[in-house]
Amino acid sequence: MTGIAGKVIAITGASSGIGEATARHLAERGAVVVLGARRFDRLEMAVASIASQGGKALCLVTDVRRREDVARLVEFAMDRYGKLDVLINNAGIAPISRLDDLRVDDWEDMIDVNVKGVLYGIAAALPVFRRQGFGHFVNTLSTAGIKIVPTMAVYAGSKNAVRAISEGLRQEAGPSLRVTTISPGYVDTELPSSMTDSSLRDQGELNMKAMAIPASAIAEAIAFAIGQPDNVDVGEIVVRPTAQA
Numbered sequence: 001m002t003g004i005a006g007k008v009i010a011i012t013g014a015s016s017g018i019g020e021a022t023a024r025h026l027a028e029r030g031a032v033v034v035l036g037a038r039r040f041d042r043l044e045m046a047v048a049s050i051a052s053q054g055g056k057a058l059c060l061v062t063d064v065r066r067r068e069d070v071a072r073l074v075e076f077a078m079d080r081y082g083k084l085d086v087l088i089n090n091a092g093i094a095p096i097s098r099l100d101d102l103r104v105d106d107w108e109d110m111i112d113v114n115v116k117g118v119l120y121g122i123a124a125a126l127p128v129f130r131r132q133g134f135g136h137f138v139n140t141l142s143t144a145g146i147k148i149v150p151t152m153a154v155y156a157g158s159k160n161a162v163r164a165i166s167e168g169l170r171q172e173a174g175p176s177l178r179v180t181t182i183s184p185g186y187v188d189t190e191l192p193s194s195m196t197d198s199s200l201r202d203q204g205e206l207n208m209k210a211m212a213i214p215a216s217a218i219a220e221a222i223a224f225a226i227g228q229p230d231n232v233d234v235g236e237i238v239v240r241p242t243a244q245a
């Protein structure tokens with residue numbers, strides 16, 4: 001199936017920011033969207049708002065640190081709509097810090113959400129895509145993985161782990177599956193709220209105020225990749241503010 005209309009698209013981290021904006025954007029273009037995240041109230045609000053605009057959306061509480069939750073999100077989409085065209089592995093956190101600070105719990109959280117969460121998405125959807133003979137993974141990376149700067153080592157490492165996994169997946173996927181990575185720069189979202197170091201959080205919020213682009217810019221780029229013909233695999237997309245060094 002070419003285009004966006006009629007596709008069933010599951011999105012993790014869809015309760016705010018890039019995931020929510022992408023769900024709205026794709027629903028406006030006729031996709032059926034299945035939203036997953038931990039905050040049920042925010043998911044419900046997004047689903048109600050999409051429905052009020054004539055879109056089709058459902059949601060399921062999903063913690064990507066739990067393999068069974070991610071599997072349930074995929075099963076939920078399959079039960080309701082009989083297929084899954086796209087899984088957007090978007091959930092992520094950024095409790096950044098200098099390595100000297102030894103905030104090992106934060107490192108583990110980033111690995112659990114940003115890396116293992118994506119692997120659980122692959123584990124859930126890949127067998128479904130194989131059975132169907134079609135399917136598209138979209139994994140959210142970051143420009144933090146392209147230009148590595150102090151305080152971002154572990155966050156960048158988590159995103160670059162997914163970059164490597166995505167390229168391996170693409171090579172193993174064969175001719176009928178598609179794999180896209182998208183690396184946003186500064187985007188105006190709630191991501192600073194996941195920063196546990198208050199001075200870095202304040203700085204992150206200042207950076208966002210100074211230069212961040214709206215989440216809709218990332219949603220448009222994801223929609224571009226999804227909307228291509230089946231035999232066109234948009235591999236890597238980088239979208240950053242012009243003002244970002």
Ligand SMILES: NC(=O)c1ccc[n+]([C@@H]2O[C@H](COP(=O)([O-])OP(=O)(O)OC[C@H]3O[C@@H](n4cnc5c(N)ncnc54)[C@H](OP(=O)(O)O)[C@@H]3O)[C@@H](O)[C@H]2O)c1
Pocket residue numbers: 012013014015016017018019036037038039040042062063064065090091092093094113140141142143144183184185186187188189190191192194
């Ligand atoms: N904003 C930026 O400047 C920027 C730049 C580059 C890359 N990114 C990446 O973009 C992605 C989306 O982030 P965002 O900027 O849109 O920030 P956001 O508004 O904070 O959204 C993050 C989403 O991830 C979800 N999430 C966090 N932990 C989760 C978990 N354990 N299980 C399921 N969902 C979880 C959050 O929902 P709940 O809290 O409800 O679970 C939320 O929906 C992330 O992967 C982030 O690394 C963002």
